[in-house]
Amino acid sequence: MDNRIEKIIKKVYELKEVRENPSFYVYDSERIKEKIELIEKYSLNNVKLYYSMKANPNHSILKFMSKFKSINGIEIASDGELEIALSSFSADKILFTSPGKTVKELEKSIKSGIKYLNCESIVEAIRISEICQKNNVDKVNILLRVNPDFSVNEAGQTMAGISTKMGIDQCEFFYAYKFIAGLKGINVCGIHVFAASNVLDYNNLITYVKQVFQFVKDAEENGVxxxxxxxxxxxxxxxxxxxxxxxxKSYFEALDALVNDFGFRSKELILELGRYLIGESGYYIAEIIDIKDIKGNKHMVVAGGINHMRLPIAMEQKHPSFVISMNADKLYPEQPFIKEEHVDIEGPLCMSDDLIAWDEYVEKADIGDLFVLRQSGAYCYSCSALSFLSHTYPEEYLVSDSEIVRI
Ligand SMILES: Cc1ncc(COP(=O)(O)O)c(C=O)c1O
Known part of the structure; x- marks a missing residue:
């Protein structure tokens, strides 16, 4: 466990609002900075980095991201995200990608003048064209989303390359391209090929890039x-x-070699990263409210369950954890505790699968200690069932060694 983070969490826990509602998120700004700077160091000139705000849409996180020169802009997925994004980024730094945009969302984003609108189908392209004509918009820059015939190996979540709702099927691409490029108001600038989230081995993404580059080369030879x-x-x-x-580092070295091989140095390559930029910075912390031994199994009940932290159970993916000892007074001498055993860590909801960790080995824990889940910066707060049972929402803090800011 990291002493620096433990100290920061303890400081946040002293705050009155946290004492009253002891389930909260801490985002370490130093870690976010490190990740951005790592990309900055190795990236290529023709790669443009965008922050995918669905990973963590907090206003203050966006503001923080917007200060980095290497963050070119932001990727949004709804009109709600558009509004939040506009508070930190100008419209010409916004990309809108979503497989089911409403007419209202299309109209709002077109009128605000965003940089690229991704287009998911001929139906959507016709709507875009009609909106342009109705509002006298000369042209909208679009990226056609392609669902290719190949996918990314070993991904945490696969979006394309298999039968999903995303994009235009590769077998219809040429027909769709011709149809859409001929519509009034539409300027097709390129393609969008997001296929998988949480890929750990860079080689799997590079193999996909190579297949996409080949697809682009073939398409260009056919007049696209x-x-x-x-x-x-x-x-x-x-x-x-x-x-x-x-x-x-290895990802960008391999990408550089592919860009050379295909002669794609003048093409704009976009990355819309979410999890990588913000995921590791986040900690979800919940006070241990009770410990029970029921029918031979230990249960640790903490201040927030899937209402505050749903990702582990939703993705069936455990997060690394640790316990911060708080030495709280005992309520009675024989009070239950945990010592070197496997336990389920559960929230206060009236359901048996309200789990934030399961079969977790815990060395030592007492009632009043803090249970902490690492890797909780992305898809955690915003993907939780926040309104379920109307518990108070968890507070969020953006922290550094010198500053704790409630966000
Ligand atoms: C279109 C699009 N771009 C970017 C992302 C961010 O992905 P990740 O968090 O894996 O970087 C997502 C996530 O679902 C997405 O749907």
Whole structure:
């Protein structure tokens, strides 16, 4: 466990609002900075980095991200995200990708003048064209989302390359391209090919890049012009061993070689990273409210369950954990405790699968200690069942060694 983080968490825990509602998130700004700087160090000139805000849409996180020169802009997926994004990024730094945009969402984003709108089908392209004509918009820059005939190996979550709702099937691409490029108001700039999230081995993403490059080369030989290739997100973080990470240096070295081989130096390559940029910075902390031995199994009940932290159970992916000892007074001498045993860690909801960790080996824990889950910066707060049972929402803090900011 990291003493620096333990100290910060203890400081946050002293705050009145946390004492009253002892389930909260801490995001370590130093870690976010490290990740951005690592990409900055190894990336290529024609790669443009965007933050995928669905990973963590907190206003203050966006503001923090927007200060880095290497963050070119932000990727959004709804009109709600558009509004939040506009508070930290100008419209010309916004990409909108989503497989089911409403007319209202399309109209709002087109009128605000975003940089790229991804287009998921001929139906959506017709709607975009009609909106342009109705609002006298000269042209909208779009990226056609392709669902290719190949996928990314060993991904945490696969979005394309198999039968999903994403994009235009590769077998219909040429027909769709011709149809869409002929519509009034539409300027097709390139393609969007996001296929997988949480990929840990860079080789698997590089193999996919190579297949996409070949697809682009073939398409260009058949008269299709593709200036921009948006690869979406996908760089993973390790939920089993947080010391292990995605090899950014090797990824960009291999990408550089492919760019050379294909002669794609003048193409704009977009990365919309979420999990990699913010995931490792986050900690979910919940006070241990009770410990019970029921029918031969130990249960640790903590202040927030899937209402505050749903990702582990939703993805069936355990997060690394640790306990911070708080030495709270005992309520009675024989009070239950945990010592070198496997336990389920559960929230306060009236359901038996309200688990944030299960069969977890815990060396020592007492009632009043803090149970902490690492790797909780991405898809955790915002993917939780926050309103279920109307518990108070967990507070969030953006921290550094010198500052704790409630966000
Ligand atoms: C279109 C798009 N771009 C980017 C991302 C971010 O992916 P990741 O968090 O794996 O980087 C997602 C995640 O689902 C996405 O749907």
């Amino acid at each position: 012009k593709i200036d921009t290739i948006d690869f979406g997100g996908g760089f993973g973080i390790d939920y089993d061993d947080y010391h292990n990470g995605f090899d950014v």
